[in-house]
Structure formats: structure tokens, C-alpha cells
Amino acid sequence: MGTQDVSGKNGQKTAIREENERAILEAAEEVFAEYGFSGATTSRIARRAGIPKANLHYYFATKEALYRRVxxxxxxxxxxxxxxxxxxxxxxxxxxxxxxxxxxxxxxxxxxxxxxxxxxxxxxxxxxxxxxxxxxxxxxxxxxxxxxxxxxxxxxxxxxxxxxxxxxxxxxxxxxxxxxxxxxxxxxxxxxxxxxxxxxxxxxxxxxxxxxxx
Amino acid sequence: MGTQDVSGKNGQKTAIREENERAILEAAEEVFAEYGFSGATTSRIARRAGIPKANLHYYFATKEALYRRVxxxxxxxxxxxxxxxxxxxxxxxxxxxxxxxxxxxxxxxxxxxxxxxxxxxxxxxxxxxxxxxxxxxxxxxxxxxxxxxxxxxxxxxxxxxxxxxxxxxxxxxxxxxxxxxxxxxxxxxxxxxxxxxxxxxxxxxxxxxxxxxx
DNA sequence: AAAAATCTTGACCAATCGGTCAAGATATAA
DNA sequence: TTATATCTTGACCGATTGGTCAAGATTTTT
The missing domain is CATH 1.10.357.10 (Tetracycline Repressor, domain 2)
Structure with missing residues (x-):
């Protein structure tokens, strides 16, 4: 399950990243469940996670990368x-x-x-x-x-x-x-x-x- | 199941309409099955039916109307x-x-x-x-x-x-x-x-x- | 305190979305 | 044949899509 490394020098995620990824993944599971991959939109996921869309793409480069994690x-x-x-x-x-x-x-x-x-x-x-x-x-x-x-x-x-x-x-x-x-x-x-x-x-x-x- | 009347003066669909609606409905079932309502696109359905998108919208005014028929x-x-x-x-x-x-x-x-x-x-x-x-x-x-x-x-x-x-x-x-x-x-x-x-x-x-x- | 790393976000991009329209082609009725 | 109805389709519309970027804010490390 190839996930790119985003950890810092000391090899672990920051608390901010941990929490934001969790919120995004939770919102993403909801939206993907309801609309499927094609029907889901990153802006809808971002809205449900309570963050701007650009911020979602900071943590997950593409919709597909996010989907794979889910x-x-x-x-x-x-x-x-x-x-x-x-x-x-x-x-x-x-x-x-x-x-x-x-x-x-x-x-x-x-x-x-x-x-x-x-x-x-x-x-x-x-x-x-x-x-x-x-x-x-x-x-x-x-x-x-x-x-x-x-x-x-x-x-x-x-x-x-x-x-x-x-x-x-x-x-x-x-x-x-x-x-x-x-x-x-x-x-x-x-x-x-x-x-x-x-x-x-x-x-x-x-x-x-x-x-x-x- | 309210479907609008599109029949001519003599109250029946033309052979052309019959055949085209059939082809569109067949293609639509495929695409809706694979992508769901939100993920399906009218252009994709039209392409699979072998007609221009505008022609699809001549027979089915909206994506939702087509979906309801399916x-x-x-x-x-x-x-x-x-x-x-x-x-x-x-x-x-x-x-x-x-x-x-x-x-x-x-x-x-x-x-x-x-x-x-x-x-x-x-x-x-x-x-x-x-x-x-x-x-x-x-x-x-x-x-x-x-x-x-x-x-x-x-x-x-x-x-x-x-x-x-x-x-x-x-x-x-x-x-x-x-x-x-x-x-x-x-x-x-x-x-x-x-x-x-x-x-x-x-x-x-x-x-x-x-x-x-x- | 200074430097470095990380995070945030409005503005923006080309592509595609659902849908419209008008002009012409084709088929049917008179 | 002529008139009318039906069908076809490229061009176009505003809105939204996935995704980028740069500038600034914040946090962490030194």
C-alpha cells in the first residue's frame, strides 16, 4: 500500500497533520460512500471536513490519493x-x-x-x-x-x-x-x-x- | 410515474423516436450502473449511445428525467x-x-x-x-x-x-x-x-x- | 530571537459539467 | 409538390470540476 512519506526530520507526523488528515479521511469516507469515486468532489469533502479545498489538497495531492487511503x-x-x-x-x-x-x-x-x-x-x-x-x-x-x-x-x-x-x-x-x-x-x-x-x-x-x- | 407526453397528433411515438430513446436508455443504464447518478455524465451516455450530447437532450430534457425513466x-x-x-x-x-x-x-x-x-x-x-x-x-x-x-x-x-x-x-x-x-x-x-x-x-x-x- | 519548517487560503487555471439554441436536414401529411 | 412536423448538431452558456500557486500566518527548531 504505497503511501508517500511526509514525515519530518524526526520521522513522525506533526499533531496538526495527524488531526487534519483524520478529519479529511472521515469526511472523505462519508462522501465516497454516498457518491462513489466519480461522483464525489474534493470541494464537497473539504466543506464537510470544515476546511478550504486548497488545504485538503495540501494534505492529499489528488482525489485518487485520498481515495486510496480511505x-x-x-x-x-x-x-x-x-x-x-x-x-x-x-x-x-x-x-x-x-x-x-x-x-x-x-x-x-x-x-x-x-x-x-x-x-x-x-x-x-x-x-x-x-x-x-x-x-x-x-x-x-x-x-x-x-x-x-x-x-x-x-x-x-x-x-x-x-x-x-x-x-x-x-x-x-x-x-x-x-x-x-x-x-x-x-x-x-x-x-x-x-x-x-x-x-x-x-x-x-x-x-x-x-x-x-x- | 409521470412522464410527459411527446406523442404526435395521432398519439404515438415515431419509429425514429422509439429507436433513439431505446438506444439512449440502454446506454444510460450502463453508465448509471457504473458511475451512479452523480458520477454519470450526459456526454458519456451520449457517446456510448453513439449520438451527440445535444441529441440526447432533445429526447430527455434533463439527466434526472433520463435517470427516472431508467x-x-x-x-x-x-x-x-x-x-x-x-x-x-x-x-x-x-x-x-x-x-x-x-x-x-x-x-x-x-x-x-x-x-x-x-x-x-x-x-x-x-x-x-x-x-x-x-x-x-x-x-x-x-x-x-x-x-x-x-x-x-x-x-x-x-x-x-x-x-x-x-x-x-x-x-x-x-x-x-x-x-x-x-x-x-x-x-x-x-x-x-x-x-x-x-x-x-x-x-x-x-x-x-x-x-x-x- | 532568529531561522527553518510547516500550515493556511484566496485567487486562479484549463477542462468538463448540464443544458440551450438556432439553423439546417430529414421525414411525414396534405 | 408543398407545407408542416420532427429530428440533428455545432457552437455556445454560466457553473463547477480537480488541481496549482504564491504570499502570508503559524509553529517548531536552533
């Missing part, structure tokens, strides 16, 4: 959640933990999910290398793990790939389509209780769906 | 697929048919799904009234139907709403995230056989997940 952050968070799907547990615990982690991520960081969705819809012009390397390797290793579960008779015979897609699709839907879900919920976002119920339903249907009785 | 068409197709989830069948047949219809739609009209996804991510500035009326009523009636199945013990006790979301999310994922799926498939779109396998897996996991043994 994407990098999102991918890091995605990988953290991904690590919860690990070998050590039994299928039920492992998958339940992963679904929970992904659902929690959709609630705590819906903007990241939306930026990701926009990027994929556009054909992943920026993160194609992540898809072809990090994501591909992660997916292959998890597919192998799930296939082992199938071979050992621990879960029903499903194609691991399509199970993973179902988990991704369902959990991310609660972030990407949050507005539609809220509209169908009398215009209000899901309450904590509703969210828990959604998590429970999603987990139960998927686990039962692969032959693990809840 | 959205209208997509919603019509969506409703057709939705009608396959009907009362007459048993839960297994009804849900299997609906999942199949939605999967087929993701394959035959992926662009429409992407435009829809973009619109929702942006907060549905254009189709909010569809969500609040047509979609809300459709969803309520189907929720009631599924709840009856639960009460009659035909399927496991799930909240119908979250079951519907899972079906929408999973099936539409194959359109909206088609690029990611292709990348994880060695860069090639799913073959017919793979698509059938995906459909089979999705249907089986969901049906088994709500207690209907395949």
Missing part, C-alpha cells in the same frame, strides 16, 4: 473481521463468530461497506490488486477449511465459495441497503433489539442451512 | 420477478421459484441491480416514493404470508422480514458484486454450470435454513 483503511478493518473465521473452532462457533463480526462491522462502519460496494460495482479500478492477491488467498484458505468440514461430515455438502458469498452478501446488505431497511421499518433505523434479532435470524438460518442444528 | 424500467422488471413469490404454492415451491427468478434476474439484468444498489446507497433520492408505497406494501403482504407458514408449522420460526432480506441480499450480490465474484473465479465470469450450482446452493441453504428439507 480504501486502505477499510480493507484493514475488513481483514480484522475476516480473522475471526479461523481454524481453531468447530464449524458452528467459527461461522457464528464470523457472521457476528461481519454484522457488527455493518453496524459500526456502514460507510466503509458502502465505499467497498461502490468500488466493486465500478469494476474495482483501485483495489483490483487487493482482490487478486490478499482476498483471493484468504478466500482460498477458508474454502479449503470449509471443504474439510464437508469431507469430515461436520456440515452438509455445500460449495464453500457460495456459502461465503451468502455470508458476505447478507451481512453487508445491512450496511449497503440500510436506507431501504430503515424505510421498510417505518423510516427508522433498526433498534438494538431489532439488530440482535436480525443477527440471530441470519446466524440460525445459515447454520441450519448447512446442517448444523442450532 | 429507474422506472428497472422497478417494473423487479416487480415481475416479485410476482413469482405468490400465495398459491407451498412454501418450498414458492420460495424456490422466487429465488430462481431473482437469480435469473441477476444474471440477465445485472445493470439494473447495480443502478438500484447505487440509488439505495445514496439514500434513494429518486425512488423514495416507490420504497414507501409499492415496495412497502409488497413486503408487508409477503411477510404476512410467510408468517402464516410459520404459524402453520410449515417452516421454522423465523422473522419473515430478515428472511426476505437474506434472499434479496444473496441473489442481488451475484449482480452487484459480479466483478469480485469473477475475480475470485480466475478473472472469468461464472459459467452456466457454475451459475446453476450457485443457484442450487443458495436455494438449498436457504430452504434447509428455514426447516424445509431439500
Amino acid at each position: 480504501i486502505d483503511n477499510i480493507f484493514t478493518v475488513w481483514l480484522e473481521a475476516a480473522s475471526s473465521l479461523n481454524e481453531s473452532d468447530h464449524p458452528r462457533q467459527a461461522l457464528a463468530a464470523y457472521i457476528q463480526a461481519k454484522m457488527d462491522l455493518s453496524r459500526s462502519r456502514p460507510l466503509g461497506s458502502k465505499v467497498w460496494a461502490n468500488e466493486i460495482i465500478q469494476g474495482a479500478p483501485v483495489i483490483q490488486d487487493y482482490l487478486e492477491n490478499t482476498l483471493r488467498e484468504w478466500t482460498a484458505s477458508r474454502e479449503a477449511m470449509i471443504r474439510r468440514w464437508v469431507d469430515e461430515g461436520k456440515i452438509a455438502p455445500v460449495n464453500p465459495r457460495y456459502l461465503l458469498y451468502m455470508i458476505w452478501a447478507t451481512t453487508q446488505h445491512y450496511a449497503d441497503f440500510g436506507h431501504q431497511i430503515a424505510t421498510l421499518n417505518d423510516g427508522r433505523a433498526l433498534t438494538d433489539a431489532q439488530w440482535e434479532e436480525a443477527k440471530k435470524n441470519v446466524t440460525e438460518i445459515i447454520l441450519r442451512g448447512i446442517g448444523i442444528s442450532a | 429507474i422506472d424500467n428497472i422497478f417494473t422488471v423487479w416487480l415481475e420477478a416479485a410476482s413469482s413469490l405468490n400465495e398459491s404454492d407451498h412454501p418450498r415451491q414458492a420460495l424456490a421459484a422466487y429465488i430462481q427468478a431473482k437469480m435469473d434476474l441477476s444474471r440477465s439484468r445485472p445493470l439494473g441491480s447495480k443502478v438500484w444498489a447505487n440509488e439505495i446507497i445514496q439514500g434513494a433520492p429518486v425512488i423514495q416514493d416507490y420504497l414507501e408505497n409499492t415496495l412497502r406494501e409488497w413486503t408487508a403482504s409477503r411477510e404476512a404470508m410467510i408468517r402464516r407458514w410459520v404459524d402453520e408449522g410449515k417452516i421454522a420460526p423465523v422473522n419473515p422480514r430478515y428472511l426476505l432480506y437474506m434472499i434479496w441480499a444473496t441473489t442481488q450480490h451475484y449482480a452487484d458484486f459480479g466483478h469480485q465474484i469473477a475475480t475470485l473465479n480466475d478473472g472469468r465470469a461464472l459459467t452456466d454450470a457454475q451459475w446453476e450450482e450457485a443457484k442450487k446452493n443458495v436455494t438449498e441453504i436457504i430452504l434447509r435454513g428455514i426447516g424445509i428439507s431439500a
Whole structure:
């Protein structure tokens, strides 16, 4: 993830730079999530961050450089959640933990999910290398793990790939389509209780769906 | 869906208008799917339709008017697929048919799904009234139907709403995230056989997940 | 206190945006 | 054939785009 060095002589960012970059990245995630890369404008991001546009371009030379930093952050968070799907547990615990982690991520960081969705819809012009390397390797290793579960008779015979897609699709839907879900919920976002119920339903249907009785 | 009347004295569009509007709408769906409403430009749409921009604006006065026509068409197709989830069948047949219809739609009209996804991510500035009326009523009636199945013990006790979301999310994922799926498939779109396998897996996991043994 | 590094910002740039217009080309109706 | 309606398009409009720049303000280092 090549980011140019902007640190001073002592090799660290100033407090001012730290704070301003943080504010810009926060505003940028909002705007990129809502409008996509092409639809987002640097002036809109600057306005939302509360600084002049020229100041934004002092910290991030181009819109694309800013976008890459946003994407990098999102991918890091995605990988953290991904690590919860690990070998050590039994299928039920492992998958339940992963679904929970992904659902929690959709609630705590819906903007990241939306930026990701926009990027994929556009054909992943920026993160194609992540898809072809990090994501591909992660997916292959998890597919192998799930296939082992199938071979050992621990879960029903499903194609691991399509199970993973179902988990991704369902959990991310609660972030990407949050507005539609809220509209169908009398215009209000899901309450904590509703969210828990959604998590429970999603987990139960998927686990039962692969032959693990809840 | 208020569209202004542009028909001649005898009350019908000319063949020229028919053909040109069709070409423009086709190009517009592509561009809106890829770039969203804000990111799409009328000149890009015109270029893809093979006509000068001024000619596009002769047929569609504004970008928003064109966008509304595209959205209208997509919603019509969506409703057709939705009608396959009907009362007459048993839960297994009804849900299997609906999942199949939605999967087929993701394959035959992926662009429409992407435009829809973009619109929702942006907060549905254009189709909010569809969500609040047509979609809300459709969803309520189907929720009631599924709840009856639960009460009659035909399927496991799930909240119908979250079951519907899972079906929408999973099936539409194959359109909206088609690029990611292709990348994880060695860069090639799913073959017919793979698509059938995906459909089979999705249907089986969901049906088994709500207690209907395949 | 002086020097150096860092940060701020209004003014500006060429390119592109959505959209208009008028003049001419083409098709249809009388 | 003539008249009318429809269609086509280059040129153009003010506004906004991503990005630059220079001059000054502020902070940090010496």
C-alpha cells in the first residue's frame, strides 16, 4: 500500500497533520460512500471536513490519493473481521463468530461497506490488486477449511465459495441497503433489539442451512 | 410515474423516436450502473449511445428525467420477478421459484441491480416514493404470508422480514458484486454450470435454513 | 530571537459539467 | 409538390470540476 512519506526530520507526523488528515479521511469516507469515486468532489469533502479545498489538497495531492487511503483503511478493518473465521473452532462457533463480526462491522462502519460496494460495482479500478492477491488467498484458505468440514461430515455438502458469498452478501446488505431497511421499518433505523434479532435470524438460518442444528 | 407526453397528433411515438430513446436508455443504464447518478455524465451516455450530447437532450430534457425513466424500467422488471413469490404454492415451491427468478434476474439484468444498489446507497433520492408505497406494501403482504407458514408449522420460526432480506441480499450480490465474484473465479465470469450450482446452493441453504428439507 | 519548517487560503487555471439554441436536414401529411 | 412536423448538431452558456500557486500566518527548531 504505497503511501508517500511526509514525515519530518524526526520521522513522525506533526499533531496538526495527524488531526487534519483524520478529519479529511472521515469526511472523505462519508462522501465516497454516498457518491462513489466519480461522483464525489474534493470541494464537497473539504466543506464537510470544515476546511478550504486548497488545504485538503495540501494534505492529499489528488482525489485518487485520498481515495486510496480511505480504501486502505477499510480493507484493514475488513481483514480484522475476516480473522475471526479461523481454524481453531468447530464449524458452528467459527461461522457464528464470523457472521457476528461481519454484522457488527455493518453496524459500526456502514460507510466503509458502502465505499467497498461502490468500488466493486465500478469494476474495482483501485483495489483490483487487493482482490487478486490478499482476498483471493484468504478466500482460498477458508474454502479449503470449509471443504474439510464437508469431507469430515461436520456440515452438509455445500460449495464453500457460495456459502461465503451468502455470508458476505447478507451481512453487508445491512450496511449497503440500510436506507431501504430503515424505510421498510417505518423510516427508522433498526433498534438494538431489532439488530440482535436480525443477527440471530441470519446466524440460525445459515447454520441450519448447512446442517448444523442450532 | 409521470412522464410527459411527446406523442404526435395521432398519439404515438415515431419509429425514429422509439429507436433513439431505446438506444439512449440502454446506454444510460450502463453508465448509471457504473458511475451512479452523480458520477454519470450526459456526454458519456451520449457517446456510448453513439449520438451527440445535444441529441440526447432533445429526447430527455434533463439527466434526472433520463435517470427516472431508467429507474422506472428497472422497478417494473423487479416487480415481475416479485410476482413469482405468490400465495398459491407451498412454501418450498414458492420460495424456490422466487429465488430462481431473482437469480435469473441477476444474471440477465445485472445493470439494473447495480443502478438500484447505487440509488439505495445514496439514500434513494429518486425512488423514495416507490420504497414507501409499492415496495412497502409488497413486503408487508409477503411477510404476512410467510408468517402464516410459520404459524402453520410449515417452516421454522423465523422473522419473515430478515428472511426476505437474506434472499434479496444473496441473489442481488451475484449482480452487484459480479466483478469480485469473477475475480475470485480466475478473472472469468461464472459459467452456466457454475451459475446453476450457485443457484442450487443458495436455494438449498436457504430452504434447509428455514426447516424445509431439500 | 532568529531561522527553518510547516500550515493556511484566496485567487486562479484549463477542462468538463448540464443544458440551450438556432439553423439546417430529414421525414411525414396534405 | 408543398407545407408542416420532427429530428440533428455545432457552437455556445454560466457553473463547477480537480488541481496549482504564491504570499502570508503559524509553529517548531536552533
